[in-house]
Amino acid sequence: MKKLKLISSTLLLSFMAIVASAQNAGKETERIQSATQVLKTFTGSDETIPEELLKQTEGMVIIPKLINAGFGIGGKRGKGVATVKLPDGSWSNPVFITLTGGSIGFQIGVQSVDLVLVFKHKGVLTQVKNGDFTIGGDISAAAGPVGRSSTASTDHKLEAEVYSYSRSRGLFAGISINGSNLAIDKTANANFYGSGVSSQQIFETGKSSASAVVSLKAALKGL
Numbered sequence: 001m002k003k004l005k006l007i008s009s010t011l012l013l014s015f016m017a018i019v020a021s022a023q024n025a026g027k028e029t030e031r032i033q034s035a036t037q038v039l040k041t042f043t044g045s046d047e048t049i050p051e052e053l054l055k056q057t058e059g060m061v062i063i064p065k066l067i068n069a070g071f072g073i074g075g076k077r078g079k080g081v082a083t084v085k086l087p088d089g090s091w092s093n094p095v096f097i098t099l100t101g102g103s104i105g106f107q108i109g110v111q112s113v114d115l116v117l118v119f120k121h122k123g124v125l126t127q128v129k130n131g132d133f134t135i136g137g138d139i140s141a142a143a144g145p146v147g148r149s150s151t152a153s154t155d156h157k158l159e160a161e162v163y164s165y166s167r168s169r170g171l172f173a174g175i176s177i178n179g180s181n182l183a184i185d186k187t188a189n190a191n192f193y194g195s196g197v198s199s200q201q202i203f204e205t206g207k208s209s210a211s212a213v214v215s216l217k218a219a220l221k222g223l
Contacts, residue, residue, distance in 0.1 A: 094213060101181060140159070140162070
């Protein structure tokens with residue numbers, strides 16, 4: 001009898017673990033879906049990322065609903081996904097990331113913005129292993145030029161490593177994110193891909209049957 005109870009308890013714990021894992025993976029799927037919607041919104045506007053910059057793009061970070069708050073001392077916090085171009089020109093599977101940052105100055109209020117970071121060199125993202133890096137510190141950053149035309153640029157030489165774009169309440173513009181910290185979200189990656197899978201392995205993989213990932217890649221291709 002005791003043995004049966006032990007087996008039942010073990011099965012119950014296993015079932016609960018499976019349910020919890022599925023729920024966590026569901027949250028990550030929602031994050032990918034939100035990132036896809038952000039890209040579609042960016043694509044459907046005349047004020048968007050210039051084609052000339054997109055041609056040079058090797059990596060991209062999409063953060064839906066980044067919280068940008070300020071009460072004397074400002075702060076940013078958001079969760080999103082990162083992806084890089086593979087040798088054949090396709091996009092890798094998404095790696096889950098977090099972005100945090102702060103600023104000092106007179107500001108007040110809370111704002112939610114959709115943020116897209118465009119990387120000219122994918123190595124900046126793929127070389128992040130167990131740590132993180134500071135945008136504007138470890139790598140050069142600039143508010144991105146706006147407009148489909150290749151001449152729509154405030155930095156016509158496009159010399160920065162990363163360009164940032166935001167959309168809030170229908171307004172599309174470059175945004176400064178210097179001082180923000182970008183880190184790999186290991187927990188989210190483990191929830192979605194399984195434990196033991198590194199961000200490097202995810203960045204190197206382009207095959208996925210998950211519908212959310214397929215839709216994300218289609219939106220990236222649509223840019």
